[in-house]
Amino acid sequence: MRAIWTGAITFGLVNVPVKVYSATEDHDVPLHQVHDADGGRIRYQRRCEIDGKVIPYEHIVKAYDDGERTVILTAEDMASLPSERSREIDVVEFVPNDQLDPLMFDRSYYLEPDSKSLKAYALLRKTLEDEERTAIVEFALRQKTRLGALRVRGNVLVLQALLWHDEIRAAEFPSLDQTPRISDRELQLSxxxxxxxxxxxxxxxxxxxxxxxxxxxxxxxLEQGESVDTAATFGEEEEKKGGGEVIDLMEALQRSVDRSRSSKSTAAKKPAEKKPAEKKPAARKTPAKKSAKKPA
Incomplete structure (x- = not known):
């Protein structure tokens, strides 16, 4: 396996450098579209629907369209958002294992300890296992801020990406409001x-x-010779490097416990501060669409 990126699990002052690997893979046979007459690949062009021109990547930006207006987001706008700048898997709380709804689970990743962090890795794994708890973490991957669950699977720590709570739909079906009568005999047979x-x-x-x-x-x-010669190119994502400095484990644990207790005591005394209202990006009207000319 090839590491997706390297970083560190952090909670308090404890830092556990790890390498992150995808725990799953797609086994589907890759298929693409071709011309049935000669096997030529069908390619798609980035063509503007207003002026009909093929647009190079450097002039393509992201936008949000609500059906009536389009908000254009420049590269500078996107760079100002939280992204994959951080290489930390930040623990925010430890919760009982049975409090996680499997419906929230998304992609899974294996975490391998860095050669310098084996003891810290083993200690975290053992503590999670003994306390029967899961670490809720925040991390960034592929330019998206994510919520995750850090749990034990055998002898390895697994990072399970979680869906955000507003990404889970409510099961609101009128038919479920009815409660049909089930007899004892029907239940026994079932x-x-x-x-x-x-x-x-x-x-x-x-x-x-x-x-x-x-x-x-x-x-x-293939055995019957029903194939045509094609040229294929393959790309490979470059492994990104990162990580954090390792500090004395016992000292970090003690300082983290002391700081956590102090923070909770201070937070209990201070009233909650109101967050300033966030500025929304300016809206831009969508220009009228013209019929795109068909290429010759």
């Missing part, structure tokens, strides 16, 4: 049927039949 399918979950017993058959179909066509 339980008996469920018991007949009971077993231990073994994920290796299951496979993606569609993808398996698709691969067999492609292999058969």
């Amino acid at each position: 339980s008996a049927l469920m018991e007949s399918f009971a077993g231990d979950f073994e994920p290796e017993k299951f496979s993606d039949e569609y993808q398996d058959e698709l691969r067999k179909l492609i292999d058969a066509k």
